[in-house]
Amino acid sequence: MDGKIIPLVMCGGAGTRLWPASREVHPKQFLPLFGVRSTFQNTLLRVSDAGLFERPIVITNKAYRFMVLEQLAEIGLEADVLLEPMRRDSGPAVAAGAAFAQTRDVDAVVLALAADHVVGDTPAFVAACRQGLVAAQDGRIVTFGVEPERAATEYGYISPGEVISGEVRSVAEFVEKPDPVTAAEYIKSGYLWNSGNFMFRASVLLDEYRNVDAASVAAVTDAVVKAGRDLGFVTLDEAAFGSAKAISIDYAVMEKTTHAAVVPVRCGWSDVGSWRAVWELSDKDSEGNAAQGAAVFEDSRNCNVATDRALVALEGVDDLVVVATQDAVLVSRQKDANGLKRLVAKLKTVAPQVTEEHIKVHRPWGSYQSVDNGDRHQVKRIIVKSGGRLSLQKHHHRSEHWIVVRGAARVTVNELVKTVHENESIYIPIGSVHRLENPGKIPLELIEVQTGSYLGEDDIIRIEDDYKRS
Structure with a gap:
């Protein structure tokens, strides 16, 4: 060496x-x-x-x-x-x-x-x-x-x-x-x-x-x-x-x-220690505005927009940072980086979830994202990487419907092992031992509809897990 x-x-x-x-x-x-x-x-x-x-x-x-x-x-x-x-x-x-x-x-x-x-x-x-x-x-x-x-x-x-x-x-x-x-x-x-x-x-x-x-x-x-x-x-x-x-x-x-x-x-x-630092490093228009994602500026200068999905339109403002994710929006002055630190500290006491997790949650097998939820239902969009598989698990409080929208899923439900293709679905009753895996070469995408009296992530009883989380 x-x-x-x-x-x-x-x-x-x-x-x-x-x-x-x-x-x-x-x-x-x-x-x-x-x-x-x-x-x-x-x-x-x-x-x-x-x-x-x-x-x-x-x-x-x-x-x-x-x-x-x-x-x-x-x-x-x-x-x-x-x-x-x-x-x-x-x-x-x-x-x-x-x-x-x-x-x-x-x-x-x-x-x-x-x-x-x-x-x-x-x-x-x-x-x-x-x-x-x-x-x-x-x-x-x-x-x-x-x-x-x-x-x-x-x-x-x-x-x-x-x-x-x-x-x-x-x-x-x-x-x-x-x-x-x-x-x-x-x-x-x-x-x-x-x-x-x-x-x-x-x-x-x-x-x-x-x-x-x-x-x-x-x-x-x-x-x-x-x-x-x-x-x-x-x-x-x-x-x-x-x-x-x-x-x-x-x-x-x-x-x-x-x-x-x-x-x-x-x-x-x-060290990219603030949104102002991100703005300084970004490409800008003739009025000094920078955008990552869909943004429109009118009579605005030296602003920075970062958006996941929603269009952000700014009019008549200067020196603002606007960051829009699917569950939170930040509007802040560019110059006050310490103000954001104080804001996040306050959020940790009043809304800690938005400082800890995104709506899109990454897992070793892929990711899932909450689309809709109510008192007794939740809808998720799940993506499983090629060759990835979830733990063999069961739930005490919820049943699940899986609808495949892209790729092919190998599904285990108790003794049944079945391949589910695009535009097909399968039902997972409460208490069933089940597993989802992607045997294909492309990402597996599916919609999961959960119904039951409790829908928290801690109602997952892992029996076997490739990632040793059981």
Whole structure:
């Protein structure tokens, strides 16, 4: 592995700053915010050159594991996927990735990357990685300092120090997010934006972390040693990982180490931390309006619209963001990113469901979406991937009708196994042991009509399950 880098992609965060598109169960790193691919997929493709990068490590949580595999498959890449049993912020996550990298190579050089960032100029970013690699091999923890395009107040800054080699500088100081006046002074003084991505020898990172919190490093290392394997995932030991202190890697290591270095880079970077950031990165019309989905603007300027289905029409307004999903609509001022954070916090107390789940719910076998519901009925649209199948299950409180609208379904109802084709239906009585699967080459689409006294998802008694959820 000499001269190569192991990418460590961190994608366990919830990303509520882009609500309502981003939610707890389907956060922003898995959304196609720009084009057809998600930022998670673009992050992996950015570090897919086998001449410089090794097989990546992805660290995420259990809820996102099948989305990770599905999105890896869509871009034809493979990775070692580590599952955190609970969130402990970025410190333990990075330490776990470093410890796992050492199981592949004791001298591994690791590139820790956030899954939800955008980089417009991949060659410039890769060139910065090459610059930083030598310093990382020499024992430096190398950050990537983005050359500022404006006096941003939403980023931390890095003050570069003396030249180490080539473009690599020592870090004189890390500073927190500034006010506008201070940000302008930082720009004049040559400070860089702190991108939050960095490269290090795994052994160096763990040693520096150990100097600050030896108990947490021991816990995380133990979680890797005791990790299990489940459906191809590496499952970190819950008891060990849970005893690590929840802390960001910046506070745990970066702001304390004497080994920090920085590579300046101009690569069109953004952490996509707000709808305003999405607007800044999007194509716009002559009045500065951006749209993803169907939108019409009249006498409106510098607005941003993202809509799943409904047409959004704006008239006589400026600097608005309007995000319309099938169960929620956001109207907000572009400039107030913190206001959205406060709004989502309030929503979690008054309407938590809309911060957690979409109407369309992703499952390892495909997805389902609620179309209509009442006191004793619910209608869903279900899509099952080719080769996918649901668990063998039963319900105590509901019966179901399945109507196939595309593809072919293999249906088990008690002892009966039957193939149901397009424009055919089948009835599943209450209490019947049943299973749905797609034996075909195209996605299976069907309409499910549920009737009964209770229609909650917790009335699913799984008897067998390919995904070990029973």
